[in-house]
Amino acid sequence: MRRKHALRRPKDGTDPDDHSLASACRYEAFGRVMAALATKAEFIESCRDLTWWPGPDESWHIEWRDGPFASEVAALLARHPHATGRVVTADDVSAVLEVRGVRFELRAVDPMGRTEVRSRPHFWRLAEALDTTRRTTARHPWEELLGG
Template identity: 70%
Template sequence: MLVRRKHALRRAKEEGDLTPDGARRHEALGRVMAALATEAEFIESCRDLTWWRGSDDSWHLEWRDGPFASEVAVLLAERLAVPGDVTPAGPGSEMSAVLDVMGVRFELHAIDPMGTARVRAKPGFWRLAEALDTTRRTNARHPWEELLGG
């Protein structure tokens, strides 16, 4: 009995990802995301953090609430402080900023940002630093005591 197999059309691989430039582009994204992941305050204050690759091989990062885009640009410049790896590619504002990380352009977009100062002052915002602060003396239970059930 003759059996014919149907072959699915194969998608063409993106050539840009198989080149050294593609590897550098993804390494730059990894470094930026790792730097942001170390900032608990940034992660806790942002909603809907998304990223995508632009048509010109740049990366776009976008979030709601949280810090201003210019504050995130300064934060990334401090965290990725290898000389020549991070340079501002344009003026930053509250809503957008542009960075050049390892020769890869990053466009930062903040939607309805509050700014770092307002995030820290926001009532009800649970901060990890407050939860772990054992030096405060209050009559109420410490946040870390509530976490540990003590």
């Protein structure tokens, strides 16, 4: 007769199949933060290499290149209705935000700030491209993209 052995847990104490309430809250907070960021097209469009990963201590790490300062993103998230949170620390390169009891570590690599992003002449915004009410003598962005 053979014995059945239970699967061993990883040595770091985390369980990849953890469906506890704490794990659910962690993912809910992450969803709220990402939904809040998705409503800010200017942020998403100005960033390169937007990445995120779960931290070992029930936290989330979000990192991007270019785009706004980490303090600007933390302030934006702290007052957004979906992801209302509390800014713990913030500077231009990194910020720590707490949303629904979950810690978010934000990191901006080579940030430019929102004012610099808006003033860049070669920055193409989706909102401007889709604005058909704006009449100018210059070609619209979609005309340049489509060659019209």
